[in-house]
Amino acid sequence: MILTVTLNTALDITYRVPELRPHATHRVTEALERPGGKGLNVARVLAALGHDTVVTGFAGGVTGTVLRQLLAQLPTAGDGLGGGSRPGAVPGGARPGRITDALVPIAGTTRRTIGVVDATTGDTTQFNEPGPVVTTPEWSAFMERYGRLLREASAVALCGSLPPGVPVGTYALLIREAHAAGVPTLLDTSGEPLRRGIAARPHVVKPNAEELAGLTGATDPLRAARDARRRGAHAVAASLGSEGMLAATAHGTWRAAPPRRLTGNPTGAGDAAVAGLLSGLVEELPWPDRLARAVALSAAAVRAPVAGEFDRPVYDEVLSQVEVTEHPTAA
Amino acid sequence: MILTVTLNTALDITYRVPELRPHATHRVTEALERPGGKGLNVARVLAALGHDTVVTGFAGGVTGTVLRQLLAQLPTAGDGLGGGSRPGAVPGGARPGRITDALVPIAGTTRRTIGVVDATTGDTTQFNEPGPVVTTPEWSAFMERYGRLLREASAVALCGSLPPGVPVGTYALLIREAHAAGVPTLLDTSGEPLRRGIAARPHVVKPNAEELAGLTGATDPLRAARDARRRGAHAVAASLGSEGMLAATAHGTWRAAPPRRLTGNPTGAGDAAVAGLLSGLVEELPWPDRLARAVALSAAAVRAPVAGEFDRPVYDEVLSQVEVTEHPTAA
Numbered sequence: 001m002i003l004t005v006t007l008n009t010a011l012d013i014t015y016r017v018p019e020l021r022p023h024a025t026h027r028v029t030e031a032l033e034r035p036g037g038k039g040l041n042v043a044r045v046l047a048a049l050g051h052d053t054v055v056t057g058f059a060g061g062v063t064g065t066v067l068r069q070l071l072a073q074l075p076t077a078g079d080g081l082g083g084g085s086r087p088g089a090v091p092g093g094a095r096p097g098r099i100t101d102a103l104v105p106i107a108g109t110t111r112r113t114i115g116v117v118d119a120t121t122g123d124t125t126q127f128n129e130p131g132p133v134v135t136t137p138e139w140s141a142f143m144e145r146y147g148r149l150l151r152e153a154s155a156v157a158l159c160g161s162l163p164p165g166v167p168v169g170t171y172a173l174l175i176r177e178a179h180a181a182g183v184p185t186l187l188d189t190s191g192e193p194l195r196r197g198i199a200a201r202p203h204v205v206k207p208n209a210e211e212l213a214g215l216t217g218a219t220d221p222l223r224a225a226r227d228a229r230r231r232g233a234h235a236v237a238a239s240l241g242s243e244g245m246l247a248a249t250a251h252g253t254w255r256a257a258p259p260r261r262l263t264g265n266p267t268g269a270g271d272a273a274v275a276g277l278l279s280g281l282v283e284e285l286p287w288p289d290r291l292a293r294a295v296a297l298s299a300a301a302v303r304a305p306v307a308g309e310f311d312r313p314v315y316d317e318v319l320s321q322v323e324v325t326e327h328p329t330a331a
Numbered sequence: 332m333i334l335t336v337t338l339n340t341a342l343d344i345t346y347r348v349p350e351l352r353p354h355a356t357h358r359v360t361e362a363l364e365r366p367g368g369k370g371l372n373v374a375r376v377l378a379a380l381g382h383d384t385v386v387t388g389f390a391g392g393v394t395g396t397v398l399r400q401l402l403a404q405l406p407t408a409g410d411g412l413g414g415g416s417r418p419g420a421v422p423g424g425a426r427p428g429r430i431t432d433a434l435v436p437i438a439g440t441t442r443r444t445i446g447v448v449d450a451t452t453g454d455t456t457q458f459n460e461p462g463p464v465v466t467t468p469e470w471s472a473f474m475e476r477y478g479r480l481l482r483e484a485s486a487v488a489l490c491g492s493l494p495p496g497v498p499v500g501t502y503a504l505l506i507r508e509a510h511a512a513g514v515p516t517l518l519d520t521s522g523e524p525l526r527r528g529i530a531a532r533p534h535v536v537k538p539n540a541e542e543l544a545g546l547t548g549a550t551d552p553l554r555a556a557r558d559a560r561r562r563g564a565h566a567v568a569a570s571l572g573s574e575g576m577l578a579a580t581a582h583g584t585w586r587a588a589p590p591r592r593l594t595g596n597p598t599g600a601g602d603a604a605v606a607g608l609l610s611g612l613v614e615e616l617p618w619p620d621r622l623a624r625a626v627a628l629s630a631a632a633v634r635a636p637v638a639g640e641f642d643r644p645v646y647d648e649v650l651s652q653v654e655v656t657e658h659p660t661a662a
Contacts, residue, residue: 020353021456022449022454022456023456024457026458026459028458029461065393066393114458118354124354125357126357127445129362130358
């Protein structure tokens, strides 16, 4: 199975309003709740690709209870997601993978995020609560759980922000544990947790262009990605928004571009890309194929209404059209 | 005791953000939850004024559970709210009243409201979820409860919007029940439920100027208030925002104006005014005194951070300075 770690899970709430007007009162015409946090979105996409996944991290309070109930209600089989049109695109054939809840209970209350969708423009305005404080005994319980889960994991994704009270060097610690267990790691975070995590030599980091520039100071993505590799990451797969992705690896450097710019909801596109990279890693696909899958999933996620889902026909179509070009090796 | 009815209760959530920017992602710096819905706010102000109150209506789901827990945690005694500076201002002396939870459980989930406070401007952007559907057996349980509570009530306030599935003529029904039990009624709602409710001859209606204009078509508040009386309301106490209130009654017509315009959070100002009017009614204060109290509470609510609370020193100060003037009787 593939393990995803989401230390700062969230109950994601989406509100639809006819039109967002600052300082006015809005009647919400539709309210949706779903289990959120980057690692949970990644797990949903991995499951749709046929990979069994286990999600861990923390959940607590009434929002944590609702989150776990919604997680248990996710389809784990037979939702009409068939195989892809390109060989190897959907490993495991038509069978979706299972999502197993291995979240660690905490006394604090899981945060909510509110995404307000303006039905007129389609734009989303996002409000993210801070996370709950994690106590030392809760952290110990998580580390014990993490160690046990690593024994069965073929790869681990470390996703998102750190809740209050969790040390900024935590991802470095989790990466070292995975190294010791022989499990490859993918790190998707930002800021200081990304900087510290990279120093622990993860197999893959997946920053966006802005995070990469913040990390290295270089505004050219290629230069910044190579700089991030020198800082410790074995491979850097940077998302360049609608322009696709760039990967700097020990085996070469590639750019992958979608055939056209897709408009829609960009929330979750990065998580879909992580699922593409991670599934490609455990399937031992060559980097160009991993990148193509990540770019196609990302584009297909933009066309789906909520994070953690993707539009399967768009995925199949884009996957067959992604253009991957190799860069000359750096001097 | 005074009974307040809130058919569409809400878990009120307040988010503070540094600055509201449409279509951006915001980190919420502070998240507060409190039991909401107009009648619950009215009850809190009544309790602070020394009146025992009972709140009824519906609550259900996880948000309903949280709402009831927060309601149970409200201070019912000894929170430093002393007597007022004007005789009769705080009935019952220094003792705050009790708030008793008589909400009827439902299978649906109580709605949330999210108020996003822009810390730069102080303005609030509000998102209100639709309420839960109320089933016929749940409605019957409520009516049975309402009938029993009326037997002990000295007055009843009927507050706010109707949840989906509750007939638009419901307030008229509740007013007739109260008439039959000999209990005076105050109606604070808007639109068609207000129009239908007025026809059942409530003792007091408390529209704002906009609701009043929508009801009668007259833009002059005095003319509109007198029109609303002709439609059935025994008395109309209309809030005119920062300009105070206007009352058209069988005993005369008065305007009450605060000494100065107070800036702050207008949410809950109308609910504080309802509490002022209702407490004045059960204490059999003359109309000018009821109006003065309502205007002072309203101003003091504007100076409090959340609905259902008011700034006691502001209340005492404004109460001594409200100017009440009588209008000549209509021809």
